[in-house]
Amino acid sequence: NTTTSRFVSVGLPLKFLGSETGIKISLGKKRVLLKSFHFTISDNRLDTSVFRLNIYNFKNGMPFENILNQNILVPIGKQTGTFTVNLSDYKLLMKDDVLVSLEWIEGASSPKGTAVFLSAGFLNSATWHRLTSQGEWKKFNGMGVGFNMDVQRLAN
Numbered sequence: 001n002t003t004t005s006r007f008v009s010v011g012l013p014l015k016f017l018g019s020e021t022g023i024k025i026s027l028g029k030k031r032v033l034l035k036s037f038h039f040t041i042s043d044n045r046l047d048t049s050v051f052r053l054n055i056y057n058f059k060n061g062m063p064f065e066n067i068l069n070q071n072i073l074v075p076i077g078k079q080t081g082t083f084t085v086n087l088s089d090y091k092l093l094m095k096d097d098v099l100v101s102l103e104w105i106e107g108a109s110s111p112k113g114t115a116v117f118l119s120a121g122f123l124n125s126a127t128w129h130r131l132t133s134q135g136e137w138k139k140f141n142g143m144g145v146g147f148n149m150d151v152q153r154l155a156n
Contacts, residue, residue: 017104017105017106017132018103018104018105018131018132018133018134018135019103019104019129019130019131019132020054020101020102020103020104020129020130020133021101021102021118021127021128021129021145022054022056022063022099022100022101022102022127022128022129022145022147023099023100023101023125023126023127023128023144023145023147024058024097024098024099024125024126024128025097025098025099025100025125025147025148025149026096026097027094027095027096027097027098027151028095028096029095029096030095030153030154031093031094031095031154032093032094032095032151032152032153032154033091033092033093033151033152033154034087034090034092034093034094034149034150034151035086035087035088035149035150035151035152036084036085036086036087036088036149036150037053037084037085037087037100037147037148037149038082038083038084038085038146038147038148038149038150039082039083039102039118039119039145039146039147039148040081040082040083040118040119040146041076041079041080041081041083041116041117041118041119042080042117042118042119043080043115043116043117044076044078044079044080044116044117045115045116046076046078046107046115046116047077047078047107048076048077048078048106048107049075049076049077049104049106049107049116050073050074050075050076050105050106050107051073051074051076051102051103051104051105052071052072052073052074052102052103052105053068053072053073053074053085053100053101053102053103054066054068054099054100054101054102054103055067055068055092055094055098055099055100055101056098056099056101057096057097057098057099058096058097058098058099062137063099063101063128063137067094067098068090068092070090072085072087072090073105074102076116087149093154099128100147100149101128102118102147103133104116118145118146118147119145119146120143120144120145120146121143121144121146122142122143125144126139126140126141126142126144127139127140127143127144127145128140
């Protein structure tokens with residue numbers, strides 16, 4: 001989902017630390033090297049915030065376990081716009097379907113109320129969400145949050 005729209009967005013409800021939103025990305029049957037992750041914040045009502053990038057495998061059609069072995073933290077502050085997280089130093093080799101998500105782990109709200117709105121598009125991949133880090137994943141079809149990755153195919 002490569003959308004950077006500021007008019008269509010999905011609110012990331014920040015009632016609880018650990019709230020998480022993501023999309024399924026199909027990497028293919030052969031391993032690829034993850035180079036970078038991109039997302040766009042269309043509206044940001046936080047004075048400060050830090051998100052953790054998570055990548056989950058799937059089991060029985062549901063996100064199962066985080067397959068990252070280290071934290072990838074994404075400090076946002078009060079900014080909006082397109083963000084790129086360089087993944088090259090992590091040397092992440094993956095294949096098949098994964099769920100790529102952002103988890104809210106730290107932040108303070110502004111007087112306008114606590115919310116971050118992520119750029120989204122209609123008829124994109126479904127958006128997955130859960131309210132807490134150990135909560136149940138729920139899938140929302142029809143509108144996909146604008147998360148995407150650059151990958152490098154590896155030689156056979």
